[in-house]
Amino acid sequence: MRRVPAEAKVYVDGQVLDGEQACVSVFDRGFLYGDGVYEVTRTVRGEPLFLAEHLDRLAASARAIELELPPHPRIAAAVGQTLQALGQPRAYLRIVVTRGAGEIGLDPACADAPLLVVIARPLQLPDQRLYRDGAAVVCVPLRRNAPGHLPPEVKSGNYLTSVLATAAARRRGAYEAVLCDQQGHIAEGASSNLFFVQGGRVRTPPLAAGLLPGITRRVVLELLRGHGVPCEEAPVTRQEAAEADEAFLTSSVRGVMPVVRLDDRPIGTGRPGPLTRALGVWYGEHIGEAPP
Numbered sequence: 316m317r318r319v320p321a322e323a324k325v326y327v328d329g330q331v332l333d334g335e336q337a338c339v340s341v342f343d344r345g346f347l348y349g350d351g352v353y354e355v356t357r358t359v360r361g362e363p364l365f366l367a368e369h370l371d372r373l374a375a376s377a378r379a380i381e382l383e384l385p386p387h388p389r390i391a392a393a394v395g396q397t398l399q400a401l402g403q404p405r406a407y408l409r410i411v412v413t414r415g416a417g418e419i420g421l422d423p424a425c426a427d428a429p430l431l432v433v434i435a436r437p438l439q440l441p442d443q444r445l446y447r448d449g450a451a452v453v454c455v456p457l458r459r460n461a462p463g464h465l466p467p468e469v470k471s472g473n474y475l476t477s478v479l480a481t482a483a484a485r486r487r488g489a490y491e492a493v494l495c496d497q498q499g500h501i502a503e504g505a506s507s508n509l510f511f512v513q514g515g516r517v518r519t520p521p522l523a524a525g526l527l528p529g530i531t532r533r534v535v536l537e538l539l540r541g542h543g544v545p546c547e548e549a550p551v552t553r554q555e556a557a558e559a560d561e562a563f564l565t566s567s568v569r570g571v572m573p574v575v576r577l578d579d580r581p582i583g584t585g586r587p588g589p590l591t592r593a594l595g596v597w598y599g600e601h602i603g604e605a606p607p
């Protein structure tokens with residue numbers, strides 16, 4: 316049986332449909348090759364969080380794979396229509412643009428025209444306990460791509476590294492996988508950015524480590540600096556991560572989530588730390604919703 320999320324609304328090819336009815340061609344290159352780009356965010360009181368930034372990153376990803384996006388107003392209108400059809404104040408939102416369908420063949424010239432899909436469904440945040448008690452993460456052997464490969468800053472349909480990393484983490488009973496760069500330094504989570512606190516200073520791996528420039532990452536760095544917390548974007552070794560006083564992960568859907576275990580060892584006291592808790596409150600104020 317197909318497992319389609321209940322209550323989803325999907326914009327595809329100019330129409331908004333129920334999740335079970337929405338479909339795309341098997342000749343679509345997003346299906347055949349992961350040949351497309353996407354963004355994920357959530358809404359707060361009906362409004363997509365950081366939509367302008369997500370559309371900018373979508374445009375940057377599209378440029379990097381030489382995919383011409385539908386015009387910006389069309390994407391924004393499709394998002395508005397889909398959310399309106401869903402009619403929920405708190406929604407998960409996914410915007411996907413593939414290169415389109417066509418003759419099977421690697422040459423992008425086989426594609427007809429880009430396909431825009433918008434998926435909205437009621438927001439389901441991770442279990443509250445993860446916010447209250449913190450999440451466990453594990454380093455997996457898979458590495459983020461080295462320079463010269465498909466750059467990790469491109470949010471393309473090729474997410475197999477993150478899919479396999481997540482599977483490996485879940486097998487080990489952890490919530491999120493930690494991926495390292497080619498030097499073995501921490502890069503990011505499978506679908507999140509990572510931060511470590513040591514002696515009151517916050518450190519997150521630099522973009523040069525090869526990671527998605529998270530929109531929440533940027534917002535969180537600004538919030539921390541605005542509250543006078545020293546922050547740096549600098550390499551983090553696995554040893555440094557293990558010796559951190561506190562850690563947390565960020566993403567647009569999850570916001571700020573404390574991380575309390577790394578590779579089966581507690582981080583700091585093994586409980587969400589004071590700075591992480593304070594940041595959760597500042598972030599909640601910033602987006603206009605109390606922390607989970």
Ligand SMILES: Cc1ncc(COP(=O)(O)O)c(C=O)c1O
Binds near residue numbers: 477503505566
């Ligand atoms: C690999 C990866 N890193 C980081 C993030 C967090 O990015 P953002 O804060 O823009 O949601 C994501 C989001 O899905 C991701 O897939």
